[in-house]
Amino acid sequence: MRLKINIVQLLLFLICLQTYAQIDKYTYKKELLNVSDDWHAIVLPNEIFKNVSSDLSDIRIYGITKGNDTVEAPYLLEQKKPKISSKNIGFKYVNKSTTDKGSYITFKVTLDAIINQVQLSFEQDNFDRFIKVEGSQNLKDWYTVVDDYRVLSVNNELTKYSFTTLKFPDSKYTYYRVFVKGKDAPDIKKAEITLKEKQRGSYKKFTVKSTEIVEQNKNTIITIDLGMPVPVSHIKIKTKNTFDYYRPFRVKYLRDSIQRESGWKYNYQNITSGVLNSIEENEFNFYSTITNKIKIIVNNQDNEPLNIDEVVVKGFDYELITRFSASANYFLTYGNEDVNKPSYDLQYMKERVPGKLVKLQLGPEQIIPKNQEKTVEPLFKNKVWLWAIMLIVIALLGGFTLMMMKKK
Structure with a gap:
């Protein structure tokens, strides 16, 4: 019975040691406060970046259960940058013309579409002009979309720069007319019409x-x-x-x-x-x-x-989208240049992430204590004790020897 108890105690000790060993590989931890749902978001605070690896590969989320088991919570690391989509809109040229006031180009959008950008390419370099863009449904009634929009091209030995993309609020017309103001205006070589949509980042x-x-x-x-x-x-x-x-x-x-x-x-x-x-x-x-x-x-x-x-x-902002599958006390751990990025199934199941997530608060940064091997000290630090015991042992052996000799 006593042997069984000792075995159980040994197993519990090994489990606790393994639990600590996983977290022990990292240098810092922050407790995750008020974990209440299966999914949460964690915004990484500024102060952790001085202690994480440059590619953020050493971030882990560990939980300690009541039974001292370790669980690792998987996460998706998201960079909250703007998401920009661009859709090219088909069109055909209607006409081009030049007057003493400037040059015109008119085109017809082939689809019933909204646009908000026109990218222009010019035949010439080194110009500085203003542009007016108008829209119409019938080629008779024209409405101003944007006016006095500056375009510029500088091309020399020291500088090569151009700004020839027209940006304006969402607009929906069948016909558009681009007017480059001024005498001897540069000729438009090519145009591209697009709808740019941008989701703001954080x-x-x-x-x-x-x-x-x-x-x-x-x-x-x-x-x-x-x-x-x-x-x-x-x-x-x-x-x-x-x-x-x-x-x-x-x-x-x-x-x-x-x-x-x-x-x-x-x-x-x-x-x-x-x-x-x-x-x-x-x-x-x-x-x-x-x-x-x-x-x-x-x-x-x-x-x-x-x-x-x-x-x-x-x-x-950097945000961790985290799934918690077990009841535990969870920590954000980091600070290990030698580990690789984790590989979780979540990266293949992003569509399963709920739309709205509660953001967790983090506790203060703590240094994780390391398991250090203890040096085994000698039983007797003072050599006087060692010599005293040796003399006692010798005296006892001598006494037993004399007693044995007298009996003979």
Whole structure:
């Protein structure tokens, strides 16, 4: 009976040890509070990104049941970026004409469709013009869709830039007329008509700890310190200038840094590039990257530097869509560069996810204690005790020997 009890106790100990060993592979955990449904959403907070792997592959959700069993909750990782769909609309040209006031192109939409964009290609480069777009149902009565819409092309040894896409509110006409204003207007070579639909994403605006602007070798270098690593995927550059400008720029992010005897060595890598200009909003999206510093290098060429007002830095929300199949105390665990991304069945059954999910709150970050092997200490630390026992043993053996000899 006693042997059976000992075996059961040993099994329970091994189960508890295995339970802890799964979580023990990670460095940090946050308790998931008020898990009440089979499905929940978890928005990843900013503070965890300094401790997760760069591709978020080390995130796991573990639960500890009342029986000390470990359960792993599967999840889908979603980046809440905008979803954009584009539908090309068929059309045919009706006519082209040129007057001393400008050039016209008229086309007929072949389907009963809504449009909101016209992409134009021109025969010539290097122009700066204004465009008017009108719509009609009968080629007689024309209604303004958009007016004084600026299009631009700059093509030289230093800059190659064009802005020739017309964007306007959803519009539904049978005929459209595009008028390029001005004498010697550039000729329209080709047009594409589309309906762009955009589902808004969920952004976080990150707090900028400090901004440093330096003018160096005809470049404006803007270094932005975000204070802690966060997933950056969007910047908006605001200037105070009222004149027209077109400046190539690059964006770099701080990948890592090394401390040497001479000081810190920072390793920046390119993440995107483009052209700052006075026509567009100067908003730029790029692949989400976890970093705590970004550097924007604006090439001023021979122009005076731009007066930078503000740089807004944002990133998409990251959300875990999680299924809970057992009653347990659940934790979000992370912090292990050596594990691969998990593979769950959920990725093949996304249509099963309910439409509305309750978002869970997270507890404070905790460091997960590690199982460390205990060093076996000697029974006797002080050698005096060891010698004393050895002398006692020798004396006893000697005494027994003498007693045996006397008996003989």
